[in-house]
Amino acid sequence: MDRIDVDTDRLRTSVWRSGTENGVPLLLIHGNLVSGRFWRDVAAKLPDRFSIAAPDLRGFGRTEAKPIDATRGLADWTDDVEALVKALGWRGRQLHIAGWSMGGGIAMDYATRHQDEVASLTLVAPMSPFGFGATRDAKGTLATADAAGCGGGAVNPEFLRRFAAGDTSSDEPTSSPRVTMSSFFWSPKYKAPDEDELLAEVLLTKVGDDFYPGDSKASTNWPGMAPGVRGVNNAFSPLYCDTSAFGDIRKQFPIVWVRGDEDQVISDTSFFDLAYLGKLGAVPGWPGDDVCPPQPMLQQIRAVLDRYRKTSGAEIREVVLEGVGHGPLIERSDRVADLIKEVALLKA
Numbered sequence: 001m002d003r004i005d006v007d008t009d010r011l012r013t014s015v016w017r018s019g020t021e022n023g024v025p026l027l028l029i030h031g032n033l034v035s036g037r038f039w040r041d042v043a044a045k046l047p048d049r050f051s052i053a054a055p056d057l058r059g060f061g062r063t064e065a066k067p068i069d070a071t072r073g074l075a076d077w078t079d080d081v082e083a084l085v086k087a088l089g090w091r092g093r094q095l096h097i098a099g100w101s102m103g104g105g106i107a108m109d110y111a112t113r114h115q116d117e118v119a120s121l122t123l124v125a126p127m128s129p130f131g132f133g134a135t136r137d138a139k140g141t142l143a144t145a146d147a148a149g150c151g152g153g154a155v156n157p158e159f160l161r162r163f164a165a166g167d168t169s170s171d172e173p174t175s176s177p178r179v180t181m182s183s184f185f186w187s188p189k190y191k192a193p194d195e196d197e198l199l200a201e202v203l204l205t206k207v208g209d210d211f212y213p214g215d216s217k218a219s220t221n222w223p224g225m226a227p228g229v230r231g232v233n234n235a236f237s238p239l240y241c242d243t244s245a246f247g248d249i250r251k252q253f254p255i256v257w258v259r260g261d262e263d264q265v266i267s268d269t270s271f272f273d274l275a276y277l278g279k280l281g282a283v284p285g286w287p288g289d290d291v292c293p294p295q296p297m298l299q300q301i302r303a304v305l306d307r308y309r310k311t312s313g314a315e316i317r318e319v320v321l322e323g324v325g326h327g328p329l330i331e332r333s334d335r336v337a338d339l340i341k342e343v344a345l346l347k348a
Contacts, residue, residue: 001040001054003062008083014062015084016054018043023051024344025090029081030054031101031127032232033212034185035061035201038100041333046340050096055084057103059211059232061201067210070151070227070234073131073241074102078109091117096344098122098336100329101266102236105129108246115251120343123257124336125266125326128300131241132233133273134292138299140238143292144221147239149274151227152209153216164207168199177202184271187262187325198330222287223274247307252314256343257305258336259298260324268296317343 001016016036019026026046028039036054043052056063057077068076085091096119099107104126111118130140133150143149158175170178178199182188185202192198209215214231218224227237235241264271271277276294278286286292302318309316319339324331 001037001043001052003037005062006084006087008080008087010080010083011058011066012064013080013084013087014056016040016043016056017052019046019050019052020048021051023049024096025088025093026050026052026096026098026340026344027081027085028052028054029097029099029103029106030057030060031103032236033060033202033205034198035204037061037201038198039329042098042329042337042340045334045337053084053088055081057106059206061204065206065211068214068231068235069229070214070231070237071229071240073235074106074109074243076235077106078113081106081110082113093117094119096120096122096340098124098340099126100124101326102127105236105241105243108243111253112243112246112249115249115253118251118253120253121255122336122340122343123255124328125259125263126257126301127236127266128295128297129242129244129246129304130300131238132236133238133275133295135238135295135300136293138296138303140242140244140300142238143275144219144226146219146221146226147237148219148221148226149223149292151216151225151234151237151239152214152231153225153228154233154274155213160207160213163203163205166203168196168203184264184326186327186330187260187323189262189323190325190327190331192330222285222292223278223283244304247304248311249308250312252312254314254343255305255308255316256319256339257301257316258319258321258328258339260321260326260328260331262324263326265326266297268298269294270297
């Protein structure tokens with residue numbers, strides 16, 4: 001993939017491109033703390049008939065640094081993607097989209113807005129339609145009114161300090177950016193041959209209240225903090241993030257949902273969900289399942305996709321990869337590429 005800068009009517013966007021310039025449009029959307037570069041191995045295994053664009057989202061990679069208004073949920077990123085699609089001359093064309101983690105949520109939000117222009121959707125370990133943390137059931141009901149326990153204040157301060165300093169060491173397993181990436185971005189059983197290059201991309205993430213992880217506010221509810229109004233982790237908190245309207249789309253387009261059976265991030269037992277960590281005893285004072293249960297992320301994803309299936313009659317395929325963590329696009333790039341091709345062929 002080659003990287004270029006594209007000026008849109010919202011911001012200057014760094015975009016990783018490959019394939020044929022006038023080929024079938026394929027948009028690849030990355031997740032939190034990474035960049036479009038993470039799609040490289042998948043893109044390399046796709047046929048040249050695709051015209052591939054993998055942008056660095058606002059706040060990540062080499063894209064122009066502009067603040068993130070968390071009160072809009074994922075909308076700043078979705079608006080940026082819309083502006084990029086327009087700048088690439090893709091508006092009005094049938095667009096294949098793949099989104100990983102947070103990027104899966106953005107892909108669903110984009111599809112909700114532009115259902116008539118979506119040809120297929122590949123969701124790679126996507127985030128829940130009801131955001132990350134602080135919800136109690138498959139309907140996305142808030143555990144507390146202020147969504148206490150998630151957002152910008154939920155990040156380990158020592159990890160954030162090391163991250164902001166560009167720390168590339170692996171001497172402290174609980175706060176090292178490198179160890180966090182190699183343990184949770186994909187299965188710790190997997191060793192990425194380009195680990196140093198991927199870590200360099202991770203460390204390009206902008207840090208601060210307007211970026212990662214965002215601000216926070218005090219709460220009278222456990223564990224004493226709630227989402228603020230700025231930055232990345234607040235934007236995908238359930239206080240502001242809700243893409244469940246995806247389930248009401250009437251247009252049929254095929255979907256493949258691919259995930260790893262060892263995913264420790266998007267899971268009903270996520271190691272980044274403070275409620276689950278509280279249940280394990282890792283965060284003191286947890287008030288119990290009745291007050292603050294772990295978020296049932298997979299149940300929430302499945303409920304919204306099932307609603308879309310019933311509304312539209314579309315074909316939805318769930319693929320679970322054995323021995324794979326949160327990064328199927330890294331750990332099984334060949335399989336992810338095959339799934340993108342297969343779902344795209346359904347609309348060929």
